[in-house]
Amino acid sequence: MPQHQVRVRAEIVSAVEGVQVFFRAVDVDDPSANRPPVDDEGQGQDNRGTPPDGAFIQNGQPVGNETSAVTVVTGGVAAAEVVLQVTMQPGDNFRVVAS
Numbered sequence: 001m002p003q004h005q006v007r008v009r010a011e012i013v014s015a016v017e018g019v020q021v022f023f024r025a026v027d028v029d030d031p032s033a034n035r036p037p038v039d040d041e042g043q044g045q046d047n048r049g050t051p052p053d054g055a056f057i058q059n060g061q062p063v064g065n066e067t068s069a070v071t072v073v074t075g076g077v078a079a080a081e082v083v084l085q086v087t088m089q090p091g092d093n094f095r096v097v098a099s
Contacts, residue, residue, distance in 0.1 A: 049087020
């Protein structure tokens with residue numbers, strides 16, 4: 001896996017096989033600074049790479065910052081995994097949420 005890609009895993013309690021889990025990547029505010037160039041509160045996204053929220057990878061191609069994955073139950077643990085491609089700009093930060 002390339003350096004700019006991370007595997008995101010969500011473990012689900014009391015899930016059954018085949019349940020869809022939705023993932024979304026977001027650019028979170030950088031609390032370390034309140035002035036440019038690192039972060040400018042109120043100016044919206046502060047990630048400088050493209051795309052600013054990162055992109056999920058499906059079949060080797062970026063598909064945007066939202067995707068879904070089907071859970072797989074193995075050994076009593078239900079989990080869904082996706083790959084997120086992040087930007088390589090210093091100061092860019094990401095958070096992934098799942099539902």
